Amino acid sequence: MTPVAGRGTGAAPRSVDVARLAGVSQKTVSRVMNDEPYVSEDVRRRVLAAAGELGYRSNNAARALASGRTRSIGVVTLGTALYGPASLLMGVERAVRDTGYALRVVNTMEGESAGIAGAVDSLLDQGVDGIVISEPIDEEGGAELSARVDVPVLVLGAPPPFAAPHVVTGGIVSGQMARAATEHLLELGHTTVHHLAGPQRWYSARDRLEGWRAALADHGRAEPPVVEGDWSAASGYAAGRELLADPALTAVFAANDDMAIGLMRALAEGGRRVPEDVSVVGFDDTPVAAYVTPPLTTVRQPFDAMAQGGLKLLVHAIENPGSDPLPMADPPVELVVRASSAAPR
Amino acid sequence: MTPVAGRGTGAAPRSVDVARLAGVSQKTVSRVMNDEPYVSEDVRRRVLAAAGELGYRSNNAARALASGRTRSIGVVTLGTALYGPASLLMGVERAVRDTGYALRVVNTMEGESAGIAGAVDSLLDQGVDGIVISEPIDEEGGAELSARVDVPVLVLGAPPPFAAPHVVTGGIVSGQMARAATEHLLELGHTTVHHLAGPQRWYSARDRLEGWRAALADHGRAEPPVVEGDWSAASGYAAGRELLADPALTAVFAANDDMAIGLMRALAEGGRRVPEDVSVVGFDDTPVAAYVTPPLTTVRQPFDAMAQGGLKLLVHAIENPGSDPLPMADPPVELVVRASSAAPR
DNA sequence: CGCAGTCATGACAGCGCAGTCATAAGCCGG
DNA sequence: CCGGCTTATGACTGCGCTGTCATGACTGCG
Incomplete structure (x- = not known):
């Protein structure tokens, strides 16, 4: 029976x-x-x-209980569908898969109560073996947070927002490429370059601002006032309407492609031709950048390589506690020159 | 001591x-x-x-072991940064947060060996309480998969790819909106409307194709040959170059905005003005759609509402096993008319 | 005042694995 | 041919929690 x-x-x-x-x-x-x-x-x-x-x-729970390891990695995302963050997240997913770990995701909406600290906390609650913070934004709470973090943390695309024990940083210095983008415009003969910045709570936005600033300083050029957007094409459009007031405007470096696209629309509506009157350079190389009018000169970031390289560091830190962090090779970033940038006049 | x-x-x-x-x-x-x-x-x-x-x-592992529930939901994503899928994923993340469940993510790259079945399998391995499949694509393996699935599954944005025990479908019928988009063009006075389709392995692409087809049939219009892209602006551009060969072309409905943008570029290069010579309608309302030249008429999908509504169903199914699935209200979809569509001539 | 019913708490077992240690068998060289 | 090694396997235990049941205190009511 x-x-x-x-x-x-x-x-x-x-x-x-x-x-x-x-x-x-x-x-x-x-x-x-x-x-x-x-x-x-x-x-x-x-x-x-x-x-x-x-x-x-x-049974994973039993295995985790018995072994003390969950074989999972947590990711803190920003909860936006912006091309950069979304691409980075996809890169992380792909890369995590290769490592044999599972992926848990929490997101922190900008302006949300708990923020990154809350997101990290909830990952720790879930018992992840490591944490990836992708494109962190600036906020308080870092200090108290670091005390509770007892697993390795990888901060992707920016300097670490807090000083926790096992933090490694992976990914590019986007400031360097912002500098290259700015220099590209200067070398075309522009007297100076305006900057349409990203929201300054974002490290990557600050990075790019600083890169632009450094390039201007290097070449001894005047630094025009910065216009700040929120990454959206709408904010780029609004910034563009402001910039139209400046008759001397000949070159703008925008902190991402969406803003550059909004900017170009504002320029077009204001009767300024791109690139004849104003050159525009973006950042990200979104899939549409090559197909807007005119095709956008921009900076391509290797999101997959950043994620893969960073995760290698993280997994190393997880599996070899106490060992020195692996060195991280900066993955190649590339300036893609298209029709939106040209010599002045 | x-x-x-x-x-x-x-x-x-x-x-x-x-x-x-x-x-x-x-x-x-x-x-x-x-x-x-x-x-x-x-x-x-x-x-x-x-x-x-x-x-x-x-300790989550101990809790899961003792209670038999992991309090986590798994999501199968497509591993692309495409605006639609990425937005849907973000919507799911937001919605999951509200339910008190944790989120585990795996992605299935198109053309990958394991595919959706493999992704679902790995989620089951991890012991999730429920599964969300976002924007499924067509593939074999569904039948054998369904046998192993012992948790509720939510399929978002498309009909279920397999007949598992506890499947609920949430989200819109995008075909309906494709129909509305096509009708919009017909009502403007266009004799017929071409369709720039998405990859037909995607249910959502097929949905849109069928909606377009239905609209033409309803109005007794001839059905021009379909051009198929892969969602990218590049493929839209390539399709545009093909469509240029047709001198009678006056209206195109593209299955997403990126392809529409590529298409418009090809049209511009071919000397066809939008909307004077050719009207273009896209799908998704990406953040740049309003700022390209000309601003794109498109269909806005309520990703957040879809995700939230769908997850409510899923959580209900998880927590009330055996009960009837909740009814799903189709969230509102909206045709956003901008400058890229106009009456012919 | 006594008994049934609620409320508040604890003792105990067991979830399904992996770690530790014991054990047995094969293998080698002196 | 025996002591010491390597290899292969199992018994037992415990990871940290939740579920079940028992227990006692307190409540209300006839």
């Missing part, structure tokens, strides 16, 4: 069930599942066959 | 430690942490104070 397994048919099989079927101990099943050494080929095969037959899948 | 807790200072506090400090049983701590009834206010306060003092956070 008793069914084979002795439990209701609905219940998921456990390692003991597999063990029984394969005629081995539960521990041996565990060994096979974890690719531990000291298992004979014969036994391994029998266990795998039994597992397959029963449709066994090991 | 023995320190207070009797364990190394590095070890995370457990509920027994809290219990000891608060002078109650471990079970009572568990009661407080889970907001169970039958705990006096006094005890509750003492326990919370003790937990705060020790920096206690409950």
Whole structure:
């Protein structure tokens, strides 16, 4: 009368069930599942066959409880569909997959009560083995947070927002490329370059501002007033309407492509031709950048490479606690010159 | 000599430690942490104070093991930064947060070996309580997959790709809006409307194709040959170069905004003015759609509402097993008319 | 005042794994 | 041919929590 397994048919099989079927101990099943050494080929095969037959899948909670590791990495995202952050997140997903870890995601909406600290906290609650903070924005709470973080943290695309024990930084210095973009415009012969900045709570926006500033300083050029947007094309458009007031305007470096597109629309409406009257350079190389009118000169960021490289560091830190952090090679960033930038006049 | 807790200072506090400090049983701590009834206010306060003092956070793995529920929901994404899928993912993240569940993410790259089935499988391995499949694409393997799925599944933005036990569908019928977009062009006076379709492995692309087709059929119009892209502006551009060959071309409905933008560029290069010679309508209302030249008429999808509504269904299915699925109200979709569409001539 | 019913709490077991240690078998060299 | 090694396996335990049940205190009511 008793069914084979002795439990209701609905219940998921456990390692003991597999063990029984394969005629081995539960521990041996565990060994096979974890690719531990000291298992004979014969036994391994029998266990795998039994597992397959029963449709066994090991219980993650039990495994995490017993081993103290969850084999998962948490990501803090910004909760926007902006091309940069979204691409970085996708890169992280792809890269995490390769490492064998699972991915947990929480997002922190800008202006939300808890912010990054809250997001990190909820990841710690979930018991992740490591944390990725992607494109952090500036906020308070970093100090108290760092005390509670007891797993390695990877900060992607910007300097770490807080000084926690095991923080590594991966990813590019986007300031460097902002500098290159600005220099591109100067070398075309523009007297100076205006900057349409991103929201300054974002490290990456500040980075780009500083890169632009450094380029102007290097070349001994006057620094025009900065106009700040919020990354959106709408804000770029609004900024463009402001900039139209300046008859001397000949070149603008925008902190991302969306703002550059909004800016170009405002310029067009104001009767300024791009690039004949005003050159525009963006940042990100979004998929549409090459197809707007005119095609946008911009900076392409290697999101996948950043994520992959950074995760390698993180996994190293997780699996070799106490060891020195791996060095991070800055992945290649590229200035893509298109029709929106040209010599003045 | 023995320190207070009797364990190394590095070890995370457990509920027994809290219990000891608060002078109650471990079970009572568990009661407080889970907001169970039958705990006096006094005890509750003492326990919370003790937990705060020790920096206690409950161990998720142990909780999951004991309760059999992980309190987490898995999402299958497409691994692209395309505006639609990325927005939907963000919407899901936001919505999940409100439900109190944690989010695990896996993505299936198009053309990858395992595909959706593999992604779902890995989520099941992780032991999620429910699964969200966002924008599924067409593929085999659905049948065998459905046998293994033992948690509720929500399919967002398209019909379910497989017949699993507990599948609910949430989200809009984008075909309906494709129809509205096409009708908008017909009502402007265009004799017929071309369609620049998305990749037909995507349900949403097929939906839009069918909506377009239905609109033409309703109005008794000839159906021009379909051009298929891959969602990218580049593919829209390529399609545009093909469409230029047709001198009778006066209106195109593109399955997303990026392709519409590429298309408009090709039209511009071919000397066809938008909207004077050719009207273009897109789909998605990406943030730049309003700022390209000319501003793009398009269809705005309420990603947040779709995700929120869908997740409500999913959580209901998780927490009330066996009950009838909740009805899903289609969230409002909106045709945004801008300058890229106008009457012919 | 006594009994049933609510409320508040604790003791205990067990969730399904992995870690530790014990054990047995094979293998080698002196 | 025996002591010491490597290899292969199992018994047992415990990870930190939740579920079940028992227990006692307190309540109201006939």
